[in-house]
Amino acid sequence: DTxxxxxxxxxxxxxxxxxxxxxxxxxxxxxxxxxxxxxxxPPELMFVYSYEKLxxxxxxxxxxxxxxxxxxxxxxxxxxxxxEDSALYLCASSQEGAExxxxxxxxxxxxxxxxxxxx
Amino acid sequence: xxxxxxxxxxxxxxxGASLELRCNYSYGATPYLFWYVQSPGQGLQLLxxxxxxxxxxxxxxxxxxxxxxxxxxxxxxxxxxxxxxAAEYFCAVGARSxxxxxxxxxxxxxxxxP
Numbered sequence: 001d002t003x004x005x006x007x008x009x010x011x012x013x014x015x016x017x018x019x020x021x022x023x024x025x026x027x028x029x030x031x032x033x034x035x036x037x038x039x040x041x042p043p044e045l046m047f048v049y050s051y052e053k054l055x056x057x058x059x060x061x062x063x064x065x066x067x068x069x070x071x072x073x074x075x076x077x078x079x080x081x082x083x084e085d086s087a088l089y090l091c092a093s094s095q096e097g098a099e100x101x102x103x104x105x106x107x108x109x110x111x112x113x114x115x116x117x118x119x
Numbered sequence: 120x121x122x123x124x125x126x127x128x129x130x131x132x133x134x135g136a137s138l139e140l141r142c143n144y145s146y147g148a149t150p151y152l153f154w155y156v157q158s159p160g161q162g163l164q165l166l167x168x169x170x171x172x173x174x175x176x177x178x179x180x181x182x183x184x185x186x187x188x189x190x191x192x193x194x195x196x197x198x199x200x201x202x203x204x205a206a207e208y209f210c211a212v213g214a215r216s217x218x219x220x221x222x223x224x225x226x227x228x229x230x231x232x233p
Binding site for chain 1: 155162163165221224228
């Protein structure tokens with residue numbers, strides 16, 4: 001299995017809602033990532049988990065809360081979002097990760113993304 | 120920190136024509152280099168990568184890229200474009216050193232004329 005899956009495909013939520021995005025991979029990868037992508041822009045890194053520990057948080061607002069329950073799963077919990085948070089949220093994984101925020105330079109495998117709309 | 124530029128925001132080519140998408144990077148050592156393609160509303164698919172060795176890299180869908188250290192470039196090429204190649208293309212660099220992240224270029228949008 002060389003696939004990263006993301007659910008849901010689309011999500012519409014109000015600013016007072018709480019929702020979660022889910023990402024799963026079964027490639028044995030030990031690093032997982034969340035990216036945010038606005039239209040016509042490259043993906044922007046949000047979080048990196050390495051060996052199930054948060055290793056990088058790119059100064060993301062606390063209304064986004066990541067969670068890595070095990071090495072195959074990555075969640076992104078959403079609460080009190082703003083309309084400007086509407087974007088495509090991409091999950092990725094890669095083979096190696098290291099503790100302490102070191103770079104992971106192996107190729108990243110991306111999921112299809114969740115299209116989030118905040119009303 | 121490493122950085123990536125893609126000088127062409129948008130390129131239009133006719134189907135069957137050749138294609139070259141430019142990518143320049145800034146990094147103090149030999150980087151890891153990647154090209155990804157993204158169709159509208161989709162995730163990113165890896166086309167090819169360069170880690171070391173032969174500087175001409177073959178990828179999927181008939182794409183190739185050449186690493187030129189002297190020019191800090193990693194241009195993507197295809198000899199004959201198909202209509203299905205219309206998409207956004209991102210060059211990315213992954214550093215070999217501690218504490219530096221994987222960085223994407225701004226992207227080049229490819230349109231293909233019938």
